[in-house]
Amino acid sequence: MHDRSLMSFITGLALAAGTTFFAAQPAAAADKTLTIYTYESFTSEWGPGPKVKAAFEKTCGCTVNYVSVTDGVALLSRLKLEGAGTKADVVLGLDTNLVDEAKDTGLFDASGVDTSALRVPGDFKDDVFVPYDYGHFAVIYDTQTIKNPPKSMKDLVEGDPKQKIVIEDPRTSTPGLGLLLWVKSIYGDKSADAWAKLKGRILTVTPGWSEAYDLFTKGEAPMVLSYTTSPAYHMIEDKTDRYQAAAFSEGHYIQIEVAGLIKSSQNKDLARDFLKFMISPGFQDIIPTSNWMMPVSATSTPLPDAFGKLVVPSKTFLMSPADVDKNRKAWIDEWLTATSGN
Amino acid sequence: MLTASERRRAISGGALSLAGIALFVGIAVVILLAAGIESGGDTTLADPYLLRVLRFTLLQATLSTLLSVALAMPIARALARQPRFPGRLWLIRLMAVPMGLPVLIGALGLLGIWGQRGLLNQALAALGLSEPVSIYGLTGILLAHVFFNMPLACRLMLAGLERVPAEYWLVAGGLGMKSGSVFRFIEWPVLRGLIPGIAGLIFMLCATSFTLILTLGGGPAATTLEVAIYQALRFDFDPGRAVMLSLLQIGVTLVILAAMTLFPSPDDHGLTSGRPLRRIDGQMRGARWADAALLLAATLFIGLPLASVILAGLEANLFKLAGQAIFLQAAVTSLAIALAAGLLAVAISFAIIHARSVISAERKSALGLRGLAAALTGASSLILLVPPIVLATGWFLALRPFGDPSRFAAILIVVINALMSLPFVIRVLEPAYAVHRRRTARLAASLGLRGISRLRLIDWPGLRKPLFTALSFAMALSLGDLGAVALFGSSSLMTLPWLVYSKLGSYRTNDADGYALILGMICFLLTIAGTAGQGTRDDEGRQK
Numbered sequence: 026m027h028d029r030s031l032m033s034f035i036t037g038l039a040l041a042a043g044t045t046f047f048a049a050q051p052a053a054a055a056d057k058t059l060t061i062y063t064y065e066s067f068t069s070e071w072g073p074g075p076k077v078k079a080a081f082e083k084t085c086g087c088t089v090n091y092v093s094v095t096d097g098v099a100l101l102s103r104l105k106l107e108g109a110g111t112k113a114d115v116v117l118g119l120d121t122n123l124v125d126e127a128k129d130t131g132l133f134d135a136s137g138v139d140t141s142a143l144r145v146p147g148d149f150k151d152d153v154f155v156p157y158d159y160g161h162f163a164v165i166y167d168t169q170t171i172k173n174p175p176k177s178m179k180d181l182v183e184g185d186p187k188q189k190i191v192i193e194d195p196r197t198s199t200p201g202l203g204l205l206l207w208v209k210s211i212y213g214d215k216s217a218d219a220w221a222k223l224k225g226r227i228l229t230v231t232p233g234w235s236e237a238y239d240l241f242t243k244g245e246a247p248m249v250l251s252y253t254t255s256p257a258y259h260m261i262e263d264k265t266d267r268y269q270a271a272a273f274s275e276g277h278y279i280q281i282e283v284a285g286l287i288k289s290s291q292n293k294d295l296a297r298d299f300l301k302f303m304i305s306p307g308f309q310d311i312i313p314t315s316n317w318m319m320p321v322s323a324t325s326t327p328l329p330d331a332f333g334k335l336v337v338p339s340k341t342f343l344m345s346p347a348d349v350d351k352n353r354k355a356w357i358d359e360w361l362t363a364t365s366g367n
Numbered sequence: 368m369l370t371a372s373e374r375r376r377a378i379s380g381g382a383l384s385l386a387g388i389a390l391f392v393g394i395a396v397v398i399l400l401a402a403g404i405e406s407g408g409d410t411t412l413a414d415p416y417l418l419r420v421l422r423f424t425l426l427q428a429t430l431s432t433l434l435s436v437a438l439a440m441p442i443a444r445a446l447a448r449q450p451r452f453p454g455r456l457w458l459i460r461l462m463a464v465p466m467g468l469p470v471l472i473g474a475l476g477l478l479g480i481w482g483q484r485g486l487l488n489q490a491l492a493a494l495g496l497s498e499p500v501s502i503y504g505l506t507g508i509l510l511a512h513v514f515f516n517m518p519l520a521c522r523l524m525l526a527g528l529e530r531v532p533a534e535y536w537l538v539a540g541g542l543g544m545k546s547g548s549v550f551r552f553i554e555w556p557v558l559r560g561l562i563p564g565i566a567g568l569i570f571m572l573c574a575t576s577f578t579l580i581l582t583l584g585g586g587p588a589a590t591t592l593e594v595a596i597y598q599a600l601r602f603d604f605d606p607g608r609a610v611m612l613s614l615l616q617i618g619v620t621l622v623i624l625a626a627m628t629l630f631p632s633p634d635d636h637g638l639t640s641g642r643p644l645r646r647i648d649g650q651m652r653g654a655r656w657a658d659a660a661l662l663l664a665a666t667l668f669i670g671l672p673l674a675s676v677i678l679a680g681l682e683a684n685l686f687k688l689a690g691q692a693i694f695l696q697a698a699v700t701s702l703a704i705a706l707a708a709g710l711l712a713v714a715i716s717f718a719i720i721h722a723r724s725v726i727s728a729e730r731k732s733a734l735g736l737r738g739l740a741a742a743l744t745g746a747s748s749l750i751l752l753v754p755p756i757v758l759a760t761g762w763f764l765a766l767r768p769f770g771d772p773s774r775f776a777a778i779l780i781v782v783i784n785a786l787m788s789l790p791f792v793i794r795v796l797e798p799a800y801a802v803h804r805r806r807t808a809r810l811a812a813s814l815g816l817r818g819i820s821r822l823r824l825i826d827w828p829g830l831r832k833p834l835f836t837a838l839s840f841a842m843a844l845s846l847g848d849l850g851a852v853a854l855f856g857s858s859s860l861m862t863l864p865w866l867v868y869s870k871l872g873s874y875r876t877n878d879a880d881g882y883a884l885i886l887g888m889i890c891f892l893l894t895i896a897g898t899a900g901q902g903t904r905d906d907e908g909r910q911k
Contacts (some may be wrong), residue, residue, distance in 0.1 A: 057781075070693055075643075095868075098602055099460045105604050106763050189483070189499070194581060196598045223585065229503045230482070232581045235871040236471060240582075242876050243679075244484040258874045297413060317874070354603075361416065365588040 051095040057087040057126035059295050060115040064100055066316075068093040073308075073315040076078050080307045083131050087295055096233070097199055101127055108132075109289055112317050114200070114296040117157070117284035117303075120199055122206070122353075124283065125346035136287040139301045143321045145280045147343035156281035157303045158318035160252040161272040161277035162203045164190065170247035174271040181273070182223045189228035191237045195357050196235045199280065205251050205360055206349065207278035216356075221362035227364070244267075253277065253336045258317050260331035276340025282318065373818075374725055378736065381722020381743055384715045388746050388789075391782060392753055394520025396610055399647075401763055403607020411887045417595065417612075420620065424591040427505060427580070428573040429623075431512035434567050434894045436810050437519035438513060443666045444495060444554060446521070446659035447528035448646050452659065458666050459525070462518030464673060467843035467890030469864045470515070471871075472676060472883040477511055486671065507583035512576065516569045518669055523794055527561045528554060530802055536646050546654055553742025554590045564748075568790055571751040574620055592616045596754050606764075609690075609757055619750045624748075673887070680884025688881045693861065699890075701846055701863040705779065709841035710782035713783065713834060716792040720800050748790045755848075757781050776860055784845040790836045799833035839897025843890040863889075 045346060059081075068074035068091040070087035078089040094103050097118050104111060104127070111132065119127050127133060135152045144273055145156050164181060166174045171188060175181040181190070212219040228246040229235040241249035253270045287295040302308055306325040313320055314329055320328075446455060465473055480486045481502050488499040502510055535553055544552070577593040584590070592612055599609040689792060726740040759779065766775050807825050818822060847864060861869075863886045870879035 050742070065869050069869050069873060071873060071875070102604050103603055106760065107767060110767060156620050190449055194587070196602060197581070197588075198596070228580060230587060232578055233872075235868060236578070236582050238874070239475065239876055239879070240478070243478065243482075245478055255823060255874075262874070295842050316796045329647070330816075358416070364586050 026133050037138075038336075040214070045241050055360070056089050057085075057292055057295055059087050059114050059292055059299060060090045060092060062094070062103065062111075062217065062301070063116070064096045064118040064270060065093045066096075066120060069090075071315065073311045076311045076315065077308055080311070081299060081302055085295060085298060087292075092282075092330075097123060101122065101130075104132055105130060111287060111289070111344045112361040113297055114290040115284055115286055117282075119283055121149055121279075121281045121283065121343065121346055122167070122199065122202055122349045124151065125265045125316075125350040132284045132287055132289070134290075134293070136286060136300055137297055137303070140304065143168060146279055146338070147281065148342040149281050149343060151245055151283070154285045155300050155304060156283050156321045158281055158312045158316055158321060159281040159337075160254045160318045161279050161341065162200065162250060163253040163255070163277055163336060164273075165249050165251045165255050165268050165270055167241070167247045168267055168269055169245070174269070178208065178219075178273040179214060179275070180192050180200060181226070181271075182219050184226060186225035188226065188248065190226050190250065191228050191240045191246045191247040192230055192250045193234055193237050193361060194230045194232055199230075200234050200237075200250055201230070202353070203278050203280055204342055205356055207342060208354060210344065211275050211279060213239070217359050217363040218264070220360055224364045230364075238348050249303050252280070252318070253338065254313075254317050254332075257313070257331045257335055259330070260334070261314060261329055266334075270336040272336040272338070274339065276342055277338035281343070334340055377721045377725040378739070380718040381726075383578045384722075384741055385739065385746055387715070388786065391786065392758065393436065394765055395758045396613075397761075398764045399610045399757065399761045400604040402686060403610060409520060419593055420590045421615070424541070424574055424593075424616075425619065425623070427508050427589070427591070428570050428576075430505075430510055431516065434509060435516040435520050435569050435587035436562060436566050440522055440558060441661055442517075443521045443524035443528060443558075444550070445527050447554075448648065449655065449658045449662070452506055452662055454649070454666070455662075456898070458662065458669075460898060461666070461669055461673070462522050463840070463898075464887060464891050465518055465669065465893035466840075467847045467893070468869060468887055469847050469883065470511075470576075470787045471582065472577055472867065472887070473515060473672065473895040474511055474582055475679070476676040477507075479679070480671045481510060482672055486675075501585075503583060503585035504589065504880065505584075507585070508589060509574075511579045511583055512569075512573050514669070514672060515579075516572060518738045519568060519791075520565045520666075523565050523906045524558060524561055526795070526798065527557050527833065528600060530798055531557055546651075554787075561725055564794060567748060568751070568794065570623065571748070573756065573792075575752060576655065584816045593754060597756060600756055600760055606760065609754075609760075613752075613754055613757050616754075617749060620752050623751065633705040639691075641762070648848045665710070676885055676887060679880040680887075681883025683877045683884075685881050685885065688878060689885060694866065694882070694885075696864050697861045697866045700861060702842075702889075704781055704784065705845040707781040708788065708845040709838045711781060711785035712788045712841040713796070713838050716789055716796050716837065717834075718739070718799075719789075720793060720797050724801065724804060734826060740826050740884075747793055750786050751790055753786060758783050758786075760851055780860075784848055785841070787794065788841040788844045789847070792841050795837040795840055796833055799830065803829045836897045839893045843893050844891055846886065846893070 029270055063074070066072050074091055074093075077093070081087075081089055092113070094100050097120050100116060100122050104116060105115070107113075108130075109132065114337040116127075116133075133153050134212060136155050138155050140150070140155055143156060145159055146161075147159075149156060164175065169194055175184055192204055193202035195205040196230070207214050208223075215360050231240065232253070237249050238255075240246060241251075241305070248271075251270075256266065256269050258266045283299060286293060286300060290296050304322050306323065308321050310324045310326065312333060319332075446452070446459065449455065452458075482488070483499045483501065530823075531553060539553060574591070575593045576591060577597060580589055580591050581594060592615065596609050596612045596616070599605045599612060669748060688771075718806055723740045723743055726736045729736070762775075762779050766779075795802055803826070807829060811825050812822050863882065867882045868878050869884065870876070870882060
């Protein structure tokens with residue numbers, strides 16, 4: 026008897042799961058459905074996704090349906106896998122380094138959105154992809170351990186090797202690639218030497234941002250590669266100013282997140298409306314305290330005080346997507362050689 | 368002992384399983400290769416970078432395997448000969464937890480003890496050492512691989528030692544054998560038979576390790592082929608190269624595994640009455656103290672990092688976390704996937720074991736049948752070398768013409784998880800099955816029991832426990848797996864490990880720690896359910 030009750034419990038569980046899978050499919054289109062491919066932290070309960078959906082649905086007379094993958098890189102892979110048959114109307118969450126590759130797929134159409142009023146550092150202009158937020162890469166440090174944070178990339182590279190930093194791997198993550206490009210922008214031909222020097226300070230190289238940041242907050246290393254906006258999260262949500270960004274005198278490399286519309290979409294007008302909505306206050310208001318990035322245009326109310334305390338880079342580095350696409354492999358090889366040796 | 372039709376059914380069951388596995392892997396690989404040829408990617412494998420990666424992959428996997436197996440042996444032996452060691456059963460259960468944890472969580476637990484700010488370095492600092500001892504690099508990788516795999520080896524060895532017929536111990540006692548002789552004549556022959564299989568399994572797990580290698584490796588000098596495969600598929604989107612690298616991974620490992628199987632495997636044990644096991648060796652004071660010290664060390668080694676996971680988790684508001692709709696959804700999804708994958712894995716394993724035993728029972732089996740048995744053995748363990756991301760991507764492409772592939776995601780994840788747990792399930796199930804067959808085959812034949820009634824009266828009661836153990840094991844493995852879900856990800860398929868990662872991905876480390884603790888607890892409960900009744904071996908003996 027015991028076994029039978031277990032089996033019925035198990036069957037119940039399986040049924041419940043089955044229902045979840047099916048219930049989660051979008052309901053038969055009441056009216057129009059806008060399908061947005063994006064990354065997971067955008068659509069999570071605590072991310073901007075739910076609020077954005079609610080705000081846009083109020084005006085569009087449509088249903089917003091998210092399909093989310095792990096991150097921007099996975100987003101592009103997903104599109105390449107699906108090819109012309111993709112169900113996406115809008116793809117939201119690529120960054121500038123992926124833009125060239127994304128265009129090569131031939132899946133995107135010109136946005137037709139006027140972006141001249143946007144305030145994005147680094148002069149990014151594109152007729153296909155529309156920026157919706159940005160952040161500068163920065164070294165975040167723990168003020169309890171580090172009293173004299175590095176004031177420049179040079180300080181970081183040549184500093185005390187006993188003070189460690191956790192970085193991300195450029196082979197598997199966008200922040201990792203960001204640091205690679207940042208060093209390249211500053212050191213150019215001498216990048217390999219810089220990496221060889223920095224190597225002694227690197228505690229470890231993680232596959233992604235999550236692992237690195239977790240090691241940092243667990244106290245494994247007093248520094249981590251993240252964004253200038255990271256301290257805003259800790260100030261607002263954790264009510265602590267323990268973690269701060271180090272301002273580098275040479276300037277900071279920028280990550281700009283963009284969205285584009287799919288050529289084969291059946292709902293192009295709706296998709297274009299969404300892109301316009303994306304750079305309006307209705308969307309931009311949501312970004313700072315849910316995606317923890319900087320808005321690209323004016324918000325209806327001033328940003329929380331914490332954002333006023335963030336590092337404002339003296340100079341912004343941004344390489345053209347074409348340059349990145351062309352040189353990425355060679356630069357990663359250079360990085361591998363410089364940091365692998367003993 | 369079986370009728371011709373039972374034999375036929377067993378063999379076709381095995382052949383069907385093999386065909387299923389081969390098709391599932393084959394379709395994914397062929398589709399990816401085709402996509403690779405279409406996109407004309409970089410398929411040259413002879414570059415110095417890859418050679419370095421290959422060398423490091425093999426080096427760390429070999430060392431990890433040697434350490435795990437060498438450390439597991441004395442611990443398994445101590446567990447086997449101290450059946451009344453306080454907390455013994457809990458230690459055995461504890462040993463199942465690392466396998467079920469998402470690797471990153473396990474790694475963070477380890478760092479809580481061995482890390483820059485871990486217990487060890489705090490103690491050293493208190494003693495006046497100014498510089499923390501760093502484990503990042505090969506040390507950290509080996510430490511983590513031993514943490515994850517030594518308990519697995521230990522459990523499999525212990526199970527082997529406990530299958531030694533009680534008569535052996537009676538004889539050993541009667542002869543007054545010293546512990547050295549017991550090891551030489553009884554324990555070592557058993558272990559020697561198990562080690563190649565266990566070592567092969569661990570070698571494959573370590574060779575395909577990814578997150579641990581990067582996170583604890585300290586830099587790109589520590590890179591495995593799996594990283595290169597991941598990079599090829601995710602970042603460079605070069606399916607052809609990913610497949611070539613996977614084939615390289617399978618080929619090289621195959622050579623090493625083949626070398627391992629050259630070790631002789633001893634014959635089966637004789638008949639046993641199934642009498643309760645009572646070991647009378649290892650009761651001298653010296654042996655008892657040595658065993659106790661060893662078991663205590665093992666408990667600390669496995670327990671402390673887990674305790675650090677618990678402590679981190681307790682800082683979160685567990686009740687609030689557990690009450691959230693998203694958690695309940697993720698828990699139901701994860702458990703359903705794990706259960707389906709577990710049942711599938713047990714079913715396939717049973718078919719494979721059954722077919723193999725039928726084939727090997729024949730005095731003169733046809734070459735074809737012997738080939739089938741060998742193919743079954745190979746396929747069911749080599750599957751570990753096929754990166755799940757390759758399977759998932761291949762099937763994504765294959766299913767694209769039939770509509771939105773994320774609709775099939777649940778099924779694919781179930782199949783991939785089931786296949787990945789096959790080698791483990793078979794190792795749990797096969798020895799129990801062999802003993803059961805030896806005990807009951809003649810009896811069943813003489814009573815003329817076959818078909819359903821044999822299944823109901825003899826097989827089910829005899830194999831129920833190992834089946835549940837295997838199921839719980841497979842479920843725990845599947846629960847901790849992030850792998851395949853990531854590619855298909857849609858909001859409808861939120862699993863527990865994914866919830867942990869997604870909390871981590873948005874600064875919410877506390878919540879992630881909390882969910883990791885809950886996930887670990889679920890794995891632990893599963894193991895308790897799976898090992899229920901193992902503490903009462905005497906009852907089991909009396910039933911028969």
